[in-house]
Every structure is written in C-alpha cells, then in structure tokens.
Amino acid sequence: MWIRDRVCVDAGYAVASYRLCGVYGLAGLPIHQSAPRRFPVITFLLIFINIVVFLLTYLAPSLLVPGALSPDDVYEELGAVPIAVVRLEKPWTILSSMFLHADIYHIAGNMLFLYLFGGPVESAMGSKRFLVFYLVSGLFAEFFHIASIALIPEEWLLTSYGLSPWVIPTVGASGAISGVMGAYLLFYPRAKLSLLYFIAIIPIFITLPAWAYILIWFIYQLVMGLMILAGYTSPVAFWAHIGGFLAGLALAPYFMDPDLKKLLRARVRGAFALDVYPYYGEIPPDEESGEYYL
Numbered sequence: 001m002w003i004r005d006r007v008c009v010d011a012g013y014a015v016a017s018y019r020l021c022g023v024y025g026l027a028g029l030p031i032h033q034s035a036p037r038r039f040p041v042i043t044f045l046l047i048f049i050n051i052v053v054f055l056l057t058y059l060a061p062s063l064l065v066p067g068a069l070s071p072d073d074v075y076e077e078l079g080a081v082p083i084a085v086v087r088l089e090k091p092w093t094i095l096s097s098m099f100l101h102a103d104i105y106h107i108a109g110n111m112l113f114l115y116l117f118g119g120p121v122e123s124a125m126g127s128k129r130f131l132v133f134y135l136v137s138g139l140f141a142e143f144f145h146i147a148s149i150a151l152i153p154e155e156w157l158l159t160s161y162g163l164s165p166w167v168i169p170t171v172g173a174s175g176a177i178s179g180v181m182g183a184y185l186l187f188y189p190r191a192k193l194s195l196l197y198f199i200a201i202i203p204i205f206i207t208l209p210a211w212a213y214i215l216i217w218f219i220y221q222l223v224m225g226l227m228i229l230a231g232y233t234s235p236v237a238f239w240a241h242i243g244g245f246l247a248g249l250a251l252a253p254y255f256m257d258p259d260l261k262k263l264l265r266a267r268v269r270g271a272f273a274l275d276v277y278p279y280y281g282e283i284p285p286d287e288e289s290g291e292y293y294l
Contacts, residue, residue: 028195028213029195029197030194030195031116033117033192033193033210034193035184035187035191037119037123038122040122040123041122041127042128042131043118043119046114046118046134046173047111050111050173051107051111054100057074057101061074065077074100076169078093078171079093079096079097079100079171080097080169081093081170085142086146093169094139094142097142097169097171098172098173101172101173110173113174113181114177117180117181118130118134118180121183121184121187121252124257125252125257129257133180133183133248133252133255134176135176136179137176137178137179137180137247137251138175138179140244140246140247141176141179141244144240144242144246145175145239145243147239147243148225148229149166151229152165152229153231170240174240175237175243176244177244178240178242178248179244179247179248179251181217182244182246182249183251183252183255185210185215185249186249187252189209189210189211190210191209191210192208192210193207193210194207195208218242218245221241221245222242224236224238225241225242
C-alpha cells in the first residue's frame with residue numbers, strides 16, 4: 001500500500017505530516033491468514049478507537065483539541081513532534097499519535113494489518129498483555145524514528161517540503177502494528193497468508209508462508225530506512241516501522257500467556273523449548289493435522 005504525499009497548510013505556513021504509514025504494496029496486500037485466534041477483544045477495541053478518532057479528526061476536530069478548526073490543528077497538537085518529545089514538552093503525544101491517521105488510505109491499510117495480525121498475537125498473549133505489548137512497541141517505534149533523525153547528516157535534514165523532520169509531527173499506528181508483525185513472525189512463521197496483487201486491473205491471488213511475506217516487508221523497510229539515512233526524503237517514517245518490528249520480535253516471548261507457554265513446553269520436544277526461559281520460538285501446528293494447538 002502506498003500513501004499519497006500530503007502537506008497540511010495552516011496560518012500561512014506548511015506543516016508536512018511525516019506519517020507513520022504502512023508501505024505494504026511491494027510484498028502484496030494480505031487479505032487472509034491461517035493462524036488461529038480467539039475473539040480478539042483488544043484488537044477490535046483498538047480498531048474501533050482508531051476509526052472514531054479518525055472520523056472526529058475530520059468531522060469534529062474541536063472534540064479532540066479544543067478550538068481546533070481543521071485536522072491540521074489536531075496533528076500539530078496530538079502528533080508526536082520529535083524535537084518536542086526530546087525536550088519532554090509534550091511526552092504524551094507519543095501515545096496520542098498512535099491513534100491519529102492522515103487520510104483514508106492510511107487508516108484503511110493500518111487497520112487491515114491490525115485486524116489480520118493482531119487477533120492471533122492477542123490470542124497467544126492474552127488481552128491485557130497484548131495491549132501493553134502494542135503500546136510498548138509503538139513507543140520503541142517513535143524512539144527509533146527520533147534516533148534516525150539524529151543520525152542524518154545536518155546538510156541532509158531538510159525534507160522536500162523545506163522542513164526539518166525534527167519539527168514534523170508523526171502520526172499513525174503502523175509503528176505499533178509493526179511490533180505485532182514481529183510477534184506474529186515469531187509465533188506463527190509457518191502460517192499461510194493469502195495475498196492480493198493487481199497487474200493492471202487484473203487481481204492476482206497468491207499464498208505465501210508468513211515468514212516469507214514478513215521478511216520481504218522488513219527488507220523493504222530496511223532498504224528504505226538506509227536510504228533515509230543517506231539523504232532520501234519520504235513522508236514515511238521507515239525507522240519507526242523497523243524499530244517497532246524489532247521491539248516486537250524481541251519482546252514477544254516475554255508477553256506470551258504463561259499457560260500457553262507451559263503447554264508448549266510440555267508438547268514441544270527439544271532442549272531449547274524445554275529448558276530455556278522464556279519459551280522463545282514459534283507456536284507449532286500439530287505434525288499430523290497441521291492444526292494449531294491454540
């Protein structure tokens with residue numbers, strides 16, 4: 001998925017929305033996944049909150065920010081401005097920015113990925129743990145984004161909009177969702193993803209194992225992230241995706257439901273699964289039926 005460039009104009013000056021948006025089109029658009037899930041309460045709640053906030057941003061911005069007249073006012077007040085975060089001027093915006101989206105394409109892509117990957121991960125963690133994991137992944141995503149700006153040579157800092165990324169608000173849930181994708185890769189690498197491609201106007205459907213799709217997605221994020229450090233400008237905070245993903249991959253075992261962890265230790269043979277705490281590996285399907293235990 002790609003997001004068209006957008007510049008917010010307010011009070012005679014431009015504010016480019018440097019969005020945490022998902023660029024998923026290179027690897028195809030996933031429309032179905034095979035990993036199991038119970039009813040994902042928190043996943044659906046997060047989707048609901050994101051949609052409500054998006055509608056309010058465009059239809060009634062003053063309900064989110066008193067006195068706001070446009071979505072631009074909401075982004076400036078509730079988006080995470082890197083320099084403000086570093087100075088601890090508005091630290092809460094690290095959280096509030098996770099629930100803001102720039103346009104319909106932005107929120108549609110992010111909510112699709114949250115719906116597909118969030119349910120199975122929530123089922124493996126439990127709802128309360130999943131919520132904490134989601135928010136922590138989003139925090140790491142923003143920290144990685146800020147660190148990437150600090151690494152860009154000063155002469156390359158100005159974006160194509162003529163603004164430094166230090167003062168451009170970041171908005172979007174894809175940093176946190178990238179963490180969910182990292183957990184999904186760890187828990188369900190052999191799950192199957194049904195992907196949609198378009199050749200001209202002809203839809204093409206293919207199936208890939210989750211590990212292959214997510215690996216392609218991550219390599220793309222990494223390549224683009226390195227280009228950012230080399231001076232390429234983009235409205236996408238690729239290092240937020242990279243940071244969220246790596247955080248999710250590293251933290252997921254610590255958030256796995258303890259009862260599920262015990263079940264896996266009893267069912268999965270091998271010293272790695274039985275002797276190492278925490279359990280660090282996939283949730284394996286049954287060898288005969290191919291079905292998951294969860």
